Amino acid sequence: MPSTLEGQITMEKTPSYFVTNSAPKRIHMMARDIKLIIVVRNPVTRAISDYTQTLSKRPEIPTFEVLAFKNRTLGLIDASWSALRIGIYALHLESWMQYFPLSQMHFVSGEGLIVDPAGEMAKVQDFLGLKRIVTDKHFYFNKTKGFPCLKKPEDSSTPRCLGKSKGRTHPKIDPDVIRRLHKFYKPFNMMFYQMTGQNFQWELEEDGASPGSRD
Ligand SMILES: Nc1ncnc2c1ncn2[C@@H]1O[C@H](COP(=O)(O)OS(=O)(=O)O)[C@@H](OP(=O)(O)O)[C@H]1O
Known part of the structure; x- marks a missing residue:
């Protein structure tokens, strides 16, 4: 990682750190005053997104x-x-x-990032x-992509959307399985809202009408 100069902030992005048991201690030893940004979305949609990504690399895997x-x-x-x-x-x-x-710590709503990226x-x-x-x-909303995109990134004069592997169509999952998963996550979500002091309102999405969700 390059040295951080005066007036600069060094950022590092590794989603898997959040779920790696040894990471908090090691990161604390490295820099105890670090700021942590965690992007979270409805865990049910997250699971389907995760599965979709694996499926694209290994089409032979069993169904979700x-x-x-x-x-x-x-x-x-x-679990x-x-x-x-x-x-x-x-x-x-x-x-x-x-x-x-x-x-x-700062928690970013994955749903919010799609419906109100600037917010x-x-x-x-x-x-x-x-x-x-x-x-x-x-930002502008790109209808073809179905997601917000950058109007003009720093290094180019043309608009830029995230790549093809972001915002893929998810496979259709049995609605009964979706319901069971919502039920499974509910107590953990409640605990998470309490711990963070933020209500991400994932329970409102049980009818499948989640913002930005196409499941
Ligand atoms: N602007 C914009 N464009 C495209 N996609 C967007 C955007 N904002 C949020 N998302 C959502 O980001 C999801 C992919 O994020 P990942 O967590 O897989 O990214 S990463 O692997 O950590 O880089 C991706 O999930 P999938 O829809 O399952 O592909 C999107 O829902």
């Missing part, structure tokens, strides 16, 4: 419905399947809270103590 259960008849969810385990945010956050105060970016910039440089002016 098969992988999600230890025993489907008994309704026993396989050890990484696509599902990652979404138990309260569990992962607990390890971080043993080393870092909440004031050093989420304003909160990120405030958290980092930066001027609100990135605003509404920087």
Whole structure:
């Protein structure tokens, strides 16, 4: 990682740190005053997105419905399947809270990032103590992509959307499985809202009408 000069902030992005048990202690040893940004979305949609990504690389894997259960008849969810385990945010956050105060953490709503990217970016910039440089002016909604894109990135004069692997169409999942997963996550989500003091309102999405969700 390059040295950070006066007036610069060094950023590092590794989504898997949030769910790596050893990460909080190691990061605390490296820089205890670090600021942590965690992007979270409805864990059910997150799991389907995760599965979609794996499926694109390994089309032979079993269906989502098969992988999600230890025993489907008994309704026993396989919480050890990484696509599902990652979404138990309260569990992962607990390890971080043993080393870092909440004031050093900022939670970005994945849904908010799609419906109001400038609003989420304003909160990120405030958290980092930066001027609100990135605003509404920087985004436009790309109808073909179905997501917001950057009007004009720093290094180019043409608009830029995220790549093809972001915002892929998800496979259709059995609605009963979706319902069971919502039920499974509900207590963990409640715990997460309590721990963060933020209500992400994922329970309102149980009818499948989540903002930005195409499941
Ligand atoms: N602007 C914009 N354009 C495209 N996609 C967007 C955008 N904002 C948020 N998203 C959502 O980001 C999801 C992919 O994020 P990932 O967590 O897989 O990214 S990463 O692997 O951590 O880089 C991706 O999930 P999928 O829809 O499942 O592909 C999107 O829903």
